[in-house]
Amino acid sequence: MRAVELFCGAGGMSRGLIDAGIQVIQAYDAWPVAVENYRHNIGPHAEVADLKNLLSIIPEIARLAPDMICGGPPCQDYSLAGRRQEGENASMTIAFAIIATAVRPEWIIMENVIQAAKSQAWADARTMLKRAGYGLSESRTNASLYGVPQSRRRLIVTARLGERDGFLQSAIAAASSMRPMTLRDFFAPVVKNPETSPVRRLPRSREKEASEIRGRIGAFPENRRPHPDDIALVENGFVYSRPVRGGRGVRTIDEPYPTVTRTSWERPAPKYLSNPHPDDPAPAASTFALTRDQASRIQGFPEDWRWIARTQRDILQMIANAVPAPLAKAIGEIILARQAGQTIPAIEGRFLDWLERSGHRRTIARNIKSSAMRARRLLDGRTYADLARELANLDAVAGFASLPKNTRSDLRRALLLLAEFEASKKSRSKRRCPLASIETTPETLELANAA
Template sequence: MRVVELFSGAGGMSLGLKQSGFEIVQAYDAWPVAVANYNRNVGHHAKVADLGETLGIVPELLKLAPDIICGGPPCQDYSSAGRREEADNARLTLAFAVLVATVRPAWFLMENVVNAMKSETWAQARSILKASGYGLTECKIDASRYGVPQARRRLIVVGRIGERDGFLASSIAAAAAPQPMTLRDLFGATTPAAMYFPATSEARRSIWSPDEPAPTIRERSIRPLPVSYQPHPDDAALIANGYIYSRPVRAGRGVRSIDEPFPTMTRTAWERPTPRYLGSPHPADPVAASETAVLTIPQISRIQGFPIWWKWETSAKRDMLQMIANAVPPPVAAAIGCAILDREAGRSIPEVQGGFLQWLVRRGRSRPSARNVKSLAGRARRLLRGRTFDILALEIAALEGVAEFQAMRKTTQSDLRQALRLLAEYQASRGQKHRKQRQASAQPSANLAEAA
């Protein structure tokens, strides 16, 4: 699938999608420093562009004809670390929706902070995308379950033309790890992220990351990691200390153990505790903030999911940290990308919710009969290779066009059609309930509370 990324930053999302199997054809961002780092590390796909000027970029996007448009519009106006007032940055979420609706790729992927979900701007953007025919999956995820040791909660929105809302939710949930990733998992000496290729001279290195190209393979050049292998001294010091400090947001805890995820990465993650914090620490801090380890920029980059070979180049440390904090963690993008590719290829199907069975029972069916209908609905979805349709008539017509369906007995065909009709009725009732809940919880974005 061909990808165009908007608001690409330094390329975290592009890297993750590329690793999962997408073809990156173009990326755009307004910050020249981020674009330069993108092109140095991901590939020469990125260019500087003001995406707020939507008319200027539309002809180029139409010519590129991507299968999917992705991006993470600026989140500062929604972020719990910011003022949470919807202004110019928030309107770029609207620009993202307008560009997607105009170009109409088969898919889109958007990342933002969870507070955006309750914003007036997202409500407007959502209406535009729905009017353009997209089914939407809106998920709140924790990045520590998707490959990075960081309790980074984010809104992921995936859209596909013609689908029912929620069509990819079960696949995204299934991609989550059962346990959060911790800092020890990343930096621990017992599981070094390294491979050993003996160097041909003392001037060359022998330890390589699994996330970078290996050196030229020569006869007997692959060896087990030597017993004498030692992790980087900074990583070893972090493990030995056992605690790190992260500047708290909105009176949160400042000290974390390495046996838990880091909090959401911000530009200030490297800063040491202020005298004010040292004099009035959070009561839940396990040790004094002054006794914690100091994170290096390479460690901060790896906590955000960037591979060890990634090279940050800028004249200002502040800019480097801003690029890291703004990025979509590549492992998160890779996990979502795999879910999209699996559905595109028909390798996954939407899970039939457990509530469907209870709904059937409340309507008078026996439990065995309800289980049979649920099983038939799953079978129909497998025949459709995971596709759902926002219009029931199209879904049934697509089912009837499947050769395997046409070879079935008439009674089985009828049962499969009926199962899809009942499932559509159930989903419509759930959708109406969710719409009422969204309307009831709507409030001015300036007064948004942190999403639960």
């Protein structure tokens, strides 16, 4: 899969997608410092470009004919201002949608802060994507469930041409780990000799779980020397990070770190020390603050990543801006698995209740659900916003014609009922997203019923 990344920054998202097996063929950002870091650490395919220059950028990307357009448009406006005060940065979400819908690759990934979901810019971008024929999955993710020791909540929108809305939601949820990754999960394995080290490791019972969670970001190389700062952090056991909106300043290392920001490395200010949060688990003055290198690593940048910039402020900005690479990797792997037909969208349990309410006995309802799952497997996990197309593609699947007549009829009918169920859910929330309904016309009903 060949991807073009917009607003690539220093390359956090690219790093993760490349690790998943996606080829990033071109990347753009307006900030020369970020592009220099990208080129130094990832490859020469990044270019300085103002993505507002749609007339030059769209034909250039269209010529590359990517399978995917991805990116995290800048987001400060959403974080600071209300819906009516959205400014220049929010309009970059619109630029993203204009470029993506003009080039029309099969796949799109867009990352943004959670607040963007309620913005006018995203409402407009969403309308454009729907009109261009994309099905959307809008997931509110927490990076700590995808191999990152950081409670970073972000909106991840994945879109694919022709799909039904929500098509990837269950796969994204299924890829999350059973508990958030903590700082100890991330840093404690540096302790080589637990018997002699003063640093407390995890209890044996939690070691296995932690190594499974760590497995997502890969094991440390055997010959890796523990970094003194990592040992100091684990020994201290507490970490300070400048609180936002009156939250806690101090966490234990048995929690994920809060969202990495440009000020993450700062020591507590006198104002905080004289008026600490009542729930701080330790006095802020005696805690550890992440080093720049640790902040970079918990954002998923590899240990051998080299930052080049004249100011520390620029480096911290690039680190804070990034999509953590392990999160991007997880999303990339989920997309590649669906593309290869290795996963199918889950069917909600409520489908059975809905079938019962529509007059089917429970055993019959279960058969319908398993037929729908079988049909989805035959379709390689694809869903279609257009039911007639879904049924026509099912008919065209190799081997479908040789199935017994009753089976073919059951599979078609199961897909039809599933589409009706999903449309009934959508119609309840139609005022929220007026374009997101499934088309069931008399022709599609006829198609489904034809045996």
